[in-house]
Amino acid sequence: MSDGRRGHSDGVSRRNLLAGLAGAGLAAGAAAFVATAPHDTGGADAADGASGAPSDVHDFHGEHQAGIITPAQDRLHFAAFDMTSTSRDDLVALLTAWTAAAVEMTAGRPVGGDPTSYDSPPNDTGEAQGLPASRLTITFGFGPSLFRDAKGADRFGLADRQPAALKRLPHFPADNLDPHRSDGDLCVQACADDPQVAVHAVRNLSRIAFGTAALRWSQLGYGRTSSTSTSQATPRNLFGFKDGTANLKAEEADALQQHLWVGAGDDPKGDWLAGGSYLVARRINMNMETWDRSSMREQERIVGRDRGEGAPLSGGTEFTEPDFALPGRGGRPLIDVNSHVALAHPSKNDGVRMLRRGYNFIDGNDDLGRLDAGLFFIAFVRDPVRQFIPMQTRMSRQDLMMEYLQHRGSGLFAAPPGVRPGEFVGQRLFA
Ligand code: HEM
Secondary structure (H helix, E strand, C coil): CCHHHCCCCCCCCHHHHHHHHHHCCCHHHHHHHHHHCCCCCCCCCHHHCCCCCHHHCCCCECCCCCCCCCCCCCEEEEEEEEECCCCHHHHHHHHHHHHHHHHHHHCCCCCCCCCCCCCCCCCCCCCCCCCCCCCCEEEEEECHHHCCCCCCCCCCCCHHHCCCCCCCCCCCCCCCCCHHHCCCCEEEEEEECCHHHHHHHHHHHHHHHCCCEEEEEEEEEEEECCCCCCCCCCCECCCCCECCCCCCCCCCHHHHHHHCCCCCCCCHHHHHHCCCEEEEEEEEEECHHHHCCCCHHHHHHHHCECCCCCCECCCCCCCCCCCCCCECHHHCECCCCCCHHHHHCHHHCCCCCCEECCEEEEEEECCCCCEEEEEEEEEEECCCCCCHHHHHHHHHHHCHHHHHEEEEEEEEEEECCCECCCCCCCHHHHC
């Protein structure tokens, strides 16, 4: 096991570590590093040492994993890993080491804070030193292939604990998936208000995994495309529309039980997942060049809401319930029956809802000067078979927005319940 795996807490925040260095006469270089750190700290002042301030830290421990109903931060680094080891002990050791590192990093502390030997690689990669915790959350998930690989092999003795709903998502009409951006044995969703903090988290988890699991694909995201709390303003996606208006919100306690958290009796094989959720990831490219040449009338017809306010085209303000029957000119409904909102609304989906937590992405451009950009869609649901699959199937056939979208990446993961102090993430799966 590498040094980075050593679980420990030295109670030293990234800021306090610097203070300690100052006491040891090592302050000059480190202080200069803080003073010149060029990163956006999400409004928190690194020099003031916001690390450790309650508003800046989401506790890693809790009933549910953080990063689901905790208010969506501004930045994402999502990563999927494949196990390179077939040993169950190695898998448990990895999850134990990842948990210890996540506890440290979400508190704004460096990984494996013991002083490192000068002759060995540092325990922490260092790029978040001096930065506040930035509301970092690290959310872990298990892919279907962890239970049975592509050939059906039960590598880790987990096959009889695979919930029925944890299957590779089906191929939806119009999918154009890139296998190099899809699936994976394990996933990590790192969200923070500072991109450097989110990237630091994935980098260190990746480094800890060396020899046990390897990065399969990853995605950076900026600018949340949904609100997960009524206290947050609704952001906009790259089509310029408010996104997240009708999202499931943290304050809706009954709806969270009904639509988000896996229940104790949901699946006899998946009892370990009770209190957890399923994470659906879709890398959706948005054809911005074509969208930008379509009229405002057409754009609003496609979404079913107006662009300025985010109000449904049937009238009212942002949070007015849409009236899908209200007729307009020629007796046709004001909200097109094939608009995105009409097809995604619970009234058209047996009452199901989901908690969306996606991010914008721009990964450069192609040879023709078109942006490789879109929405990295993340949704958490209690049951993907009842909630995501039927909705996506219908939308991929009928949604007017599909003309401007390409689904290029896909993954389904079971996000285990929250971790109690002393446990490792997903421990109940191995009990
Ligand atoms: C790039 C792709 C997408 C874009 C640009 C997009 C955009 C939007 C916008 C602008 C809204 C209206 C505001 C709101 O209530 O949040 C919305 C609502 C919604 N979208 Fe999407 N969306 C995309 C993909 C998806 C996918 C793949 C799903 C699920 C299969 C989905 C499910 C929903 C749901 C459930 C709602 C709320 C509907 C309601 O209750 O009124 N969206 N989306």
